[in-house]
């Protein structure tokens with residue numbers, strides 16, 4: 001897949017505004033400020049495809065990008081940002097949850113977690129939700145450029161131990177990642193390629 005071809009499609013405040021539930025969507029999820037929009041820009045080699053926040057909590061819509069016909073990338077609003085009102089938080093959380101649980105064409109989630117503290121509450125909830133709903137999930141330990149080798153290994157171990165005790169490793173994978181340095185971009189592309197081509201295989205049958 002040529003990720004450079006990604007084009008902004010639309011921003012949806014509510015699920016009803018989303019395009020027809022057909023094809024394959026891969027959603028980038030994670031705490032506010034984890035680096036979702038930066039990762040999308042790095043992946044697509046476009047500086048300003050997705051907006052990168054100076055202040056956390058910037059991405060408030062479900063932003064969709066078209067790669068090819070029926071193949072989309074999705075930038076989800078970040079969760080867990082403390083400074084937004086509870087009402088807004090509840091709203092986002094519900095929209096996010098509804099999207100994750102009802103969207104048929106959602107094939108997989110790229111979950112971004114800060115490599116410096118990889119298994120916070122919300123992230124564990126997301127991982128467990130993916131397991132429960134049988135979704136594919138690939139976790140990016142982001143901002144790896146801020147860690148030395150020992151810290152990177154510690155971060156991977158923490159996450160690996162957590163995933164191991166879930167005992168459902170089949171659809172779960174993870175890697176270190178840095179949008180800033182481009183670390184792990186090829187691995188991410190390979191994972192996405194495998195997900196999008198699963199749709200081609202289905203379609204051919």
Ligand SMILES: Nc1nc2c(ncn2[C@@H]2O[C@H](COP(=O)(O)OP(=O)(O)OP(=O)(O)O)[C@@H](O)[C@H]2O)c(=O)[nH]1
Nearest residue numbers: 032033034035036037038053057058059078179180
């Ligand atoms: N050092 C470093 N900083 C990063 C990296 N990725 C993102 N950042 C910084 O982290 C901040 C948040 O990045 P965003 O990409 O906007 O994060 P987001 O997850 O989209 O945030 P919300 O839209 O608020 O949920 C920005 O200041 C980025 O420059 C990375 O790989 N390394």
Ligand SMILES: [Mg+2]
Nearest residue numbers: 036037051059
């Ligand atoms: Mg964002």
